[in-house]
Amino acid sequence: MGVATVAVKALGPVLLGGRTLPARLAAPVELLAPAVLAALVITQVVGGERRLVLDARLPGLLAAVVALRLRAPLLVVIATAAVVTALVRAV
Amino acid sequence: MSPARYLDGARAAAPLALAVLGFGVSFGLLARAAGMGVLAPLAMSATTFAGSAQLAAVSILGAGGSVAAAITAAVLLNARYVPIGISVAPLFSGSLPSRLLRSQLVVDESWAIANRGGGRFDLPALLGAGGLLYAAWLGGTALGVLGGDLLGDPNRLGLDAAFPALFLALLVPQLRSRRALRVALVAALVALVLVPLTAPGIPIVAASAACLLGARR
Numbered sequence: 278m279g280v281a282t283v284a285v286k287a288l289g290p291v292l293l294g295g296r297t298l299p300a301r302l303a304a305p306v307e308l309l310a311p312a313v314l315a316a317l318v319i320t321q322v323v324g325g326e327r328r329l330v331l332d333a334r335l336p337g338l339l340a341a342v343v344a345l346r347l348r349a350p351l352l353v354v355i356a357t358a359a360v361v362t363a364l365v366r367a368v
Numbered sequence: 369m370s371p372a373r374y375l376d377g378a379r380a381a382a383p384l385a386l387a388v389l390g391f392g393v394s395f396g397l398l399a400r401a402a403g404m405g406v407l408a409p410l411a412m413s414a415t416t417f418a419g420s421a422q423l424a425a426v427s428i429l430g431a432g433g434s435v436a437a438a439i440t441a442a443v444l445l446n447a448r449y450v451p452i453g454i455s456v457a458p459l460f461s462g463s464l465p466s467r468l469l470r471s472q473l474v475v476d477e478s479w480a481i482a483n484r485g486g487g488r489f490d491l492p493a494l495l496g497a498g499g500l501l502y503a504a505w506l507g508g509t510a511l512g513v514l515g516g517d518l519l520g521d522p523n524r525l526g527l528d529a530a531f532p533a534l535f536l537a538l539l540v541p542q543l544r545s546r547r548a549l550r551v552a553l554v555a556a557l558v559a560l561v562l563v564p565l566t567a568p569g570i571p572i573v574a575a576s577a578a579c580l581l582g583a584r585r
Contacts, residue, residue, distance in 0.1 A: 307487035308579035309455050310480070311548045312555035313448060314539040316575035317476060319559040322532035324571075328564045337529030341536060351537050352383040358533030359387075362526030 337362030377496025380481045384497075384534060385504040388477070390527035391419050392508020399426045399513065406513050413509040417472060417502055421446045447573045452479055459491040473498025480538040554578040 322338050323329045340361040344354045392413065399409035404426065412422055421442035429438050456474060460467045473495050482494035543549045555575035562571035 305579045308548060308551045308581070309451055309576060310483050310485075310487075311539060311542045311552040312578040313452065313476075313572060313576050314480060314535050314542065315552035315556040316559040316572045317535040318532050318539060319556050319575075320563060320571055321535060322529075323560070324563050327567070329560070333526070334529040334532060337526055338532050338536065341529075341533035345537060345540055351380070351534075354537045355383050355387065355530045355533050358529040359526035362529035363524065364526075366524060366526065 333362045333365040336365050373490070373492035374496035374499075377478070377481060377490070377493030377498075378500040380493065381477060381497035381500050384477050384481075384530075385500050387527050387530040387534070388419070388501050388504040389508040389511070390525065391531075392505045392510075393512035394523070395419060395423050395426070396509040396512020396514075398423065399509075404429070409509055409513050410506070413506050416442075417475065417505060418442070418446050418449075419475075419505060448476075448576060449474065451576050451579075452476075455479075455487065456482070456489050456491075456494065459489055459494070470495060473502060475501060477501055477534065480535065483538070483542070485542060485544070551578050551581050554581060 318338075322334050323331060337358040341354050341358040344357040349357070395413070396409055399412070399422075400406070409426070412425075416422055425438040425442040429435070452474060453471060456479065460470060462470075475498060478494050478498035478501055479489075481497045482489045482491070484490055539552060543552060555578035558575040558578060559571040562574055566574075
């Protein structure tokens with residue numbers, strides 16, 4: 278597993294290292310970040326083992342949305358999510 | 369490249385390092401509970417550095433799944449590093465061993481921190497953030513394996529909610545164009561539909577294909 282992960286991670290930098298991407302690939306790669314980030318938000322907030330799990334993470338994320346709207350710094354946004362989730366779990 | 373730019377990356381990753389430390393602790397605890405002993409989880413964290421894949425592999429092993437199933441799940445979870453690696457590839461120059469070694473510091477969080485928008489990435493920020501996160505991950509695993517009982521359940525502290533909040537905070541500044549917004553919405557929808565249907569990891573890989581939408585005008 279370690280070997281496979283090393284290989285997967287190294288594929289891009291080793292094969293393509295230092296070269297700029299062909300123009301045809303530039304547009305999709307530019308949009309890769311929003312796509313992967315959006316998918317990570319979803320899988321991290323409602324992801325379970327082959328099912329959707331609605332739990333205390335959701336109010337935590339909603340609180341983070343509010344913090345983002347108020348233009349809070351990154352640390353505050355993350356802390357807000359954790360604290361709200363912990364509070365919801367505690368009650 | 370000045371050391372200050374590496375430090376900037378590490379500083380940006382500091383709040384995450386705390387969450388990664390908690391994640392490492394929970395991985396260490398879980399691996400211990402799955403009967404992996406002390407050295408195996410540590411070796412795994414040192415050589416693999418991919419939390420979700422390690423956690424998936426350990427939970428499959430702990431539930432009595434086969435080694436093949438555990439490795440397959442882990443590799444699928446990590447398949448996103450092919451497109452992620454391609455996106456940062458232009459930054460990496462130098463010898464093959466150096467590219468191989470440095471590429472291992474690419475994880476979701478360091479990649480997201482180094483993202484400067486428009487398909488550009490900041491290499492010192494990537495390596496600075498990745499290095500700090502690696503230390504936190506390995507340290508957290510050690511804490512979890514050796515004496516995690518004292519820290520309690522990291523989920524009780526809400527640390528599992530820190531990750532979606534982080535990814536959302538990093539996503540928002542990326543949504544400057546309508547195209548990016550459309551791609552993000554499609555990717556989120558794909559992930560949402562696939563989470564109950566497929567093995568963990570597949571939703572992210574499938575959703576990353578949403579970026580191809582933007583190639584068509």
